[in-house]
Amino acid sequence: xxxxxxxxxxxxxxxxxxxxxxxxxxxxxxxxxxxxxxxxxxxxxxxxxxxxxxxxxxxxxxxxxxxxxxxxxxxxxxxxxxxxxxxxxxxxxxxxxxxxxxxxxxxxxxxxxxxxxxxxxxxxxxxxxxxxxxxxxxxxxxxxxxxxxxxxxxxxxxxxxxxxxxxxxxx
Amino acid sequence: xxxxxxxxxxxxxxxxxxxxxxxxxxxxxxxxxxxxxxxxxxxxxxxxxxxxxxxxxxxxxxxxxxxxxxxxxxxxxxxxxxxxxxxxxxxxxxxxxxxxxxxxxxxxxxxxxxxxxxxxxxxxxxxx
Numbered sequence: 001x002x003x004x005x006x007x008x009x010x011x012x013x014x015x016x017x018x019x020x021x022x023x024x025x026x027x028x029x030x031x032x033x034x035x036x037x038x039x040x041x042x043x044x045x046x047x048x049x050x051x052x053x054x055x056x057x058x059x060x061x062x063x064x065x066x067x068x069x070x071x072x073x074x075x076x077x078x079x080x081x082x083x084x085x086x087x088x089x090x091x092x093x094x095x096x097x098x099x100x101x102x103x104x105x106x107x108x109x110x111x112x113x114x115x116x117x118x119x120x121x122x123x124x125x126x127x128x129x130x131x132x133x134x135x136x137x138x139x140x141x142x143x144x145x146x147x148x149x150x151x152x153x154x155x156x157x158x159x160x161x162x163x164x165x166x167x168x169x170x171x
Numbered sequence: 172x173x174x175x176x177x178x179x180x181x182x183x184x185x186x187x188x189x190x191x192x193x194x195x196x197x198x199x200x201x202x203x204x205x206x207x208x209x210x211x212x213x214x215x216x217x218x219x220x221x222x223x224x225x226x227x228x229x230x231x232x233x234x235x236x237x238x239x240x241x242x243x244x245x246x247x248x249x250x251x252x253x254x255x256x257x258x259x260x261x262x263x264x265x266x267x268x269x270x271x272x273x274x275x276x277x278x279x280x281x282x283x284x285x286x287x288x289x290x291x292x293x294x295x296x297x298x299x
């Protein structure tokens with residue numbers, strides 16, 4: 001119990017477990033991306049890492065939660081996701097950034113960032129050969145042209161400026 | 172003897188003002204409103220469809236991220252479990268054999284699956 005800089009109590013303690021993982025379990029980097037980049041990359045992570053993700057989730061399903069048993073599968077999932085994010089940063093850094101900053105500004109509404117998403121998806125398709133596809137449904141909402149909800153349209157202006165800036169050096 | 176109407180009838184009585192009727196015929200208003208409302212409902216349900224697809228898109232984005240987030244969380248859970256287990260073993264070392272046997276007795280009969288421990292051994296409150 002802390003009262004105005006005075007500590008009253010028997011022990012000062014913090015409810016954080018500092019002990020590292022045992023030595024026999026291999027280390028793995030954490031993804032470390034925030035929500036907007038993850039949301040932006042999610043369909044590509046899903047497309048590329050489907051076998052690892054499915055394996056991990058099935059393992060968890062079989063093992064009653066499997067928090068301790070499925071560590072190996074979990075490491076594979078994380079490594080795969082990190083790999084996808086690295087690839088995105090390598091080939092489509094600017095488009096990726098444009099899309100996730102837009103998502104951040106637009107309250108994570110994917111529908112308000114279609115223009116940025118369009119050029120990002122195009123870049124990913126040309127470089128990584130990954131395509132965004134919403135499963136189990138014929139109508140792909142991200143490809144729809146005429147919309148009811150279009151947001152404030154700030155995204156269109158940003159994309160226009162981005163494309164103009166990108167074309168400048170070639171001229 | 173009864174008073175009869177004058178020959179050739181009474182003069183006509185003006186029972187309505189001489190104002191021209193405003194606006195269109197009523198039927199035009201009726202169909203106009205029906206058409207306007209139909210268009211409104213059509214656009215509304217288009218919007219409903221679009222919202223449904225937008226939320227579907229968001230849900231699938233989450234489904235694709237879920238294994239990744241769970242993997243990270245599980246690693247933290249496992250790390251805490253292993254740390255706690257190491258601490259429990261240290262506590263158990265200082266116990267008398269009978270007490271230790273009782274302490275290490277399994278809580279659950281069913282050994283088919285792993286469970287995180289619900290209870291843990293600590294030092295006596297007075298010794299803290």
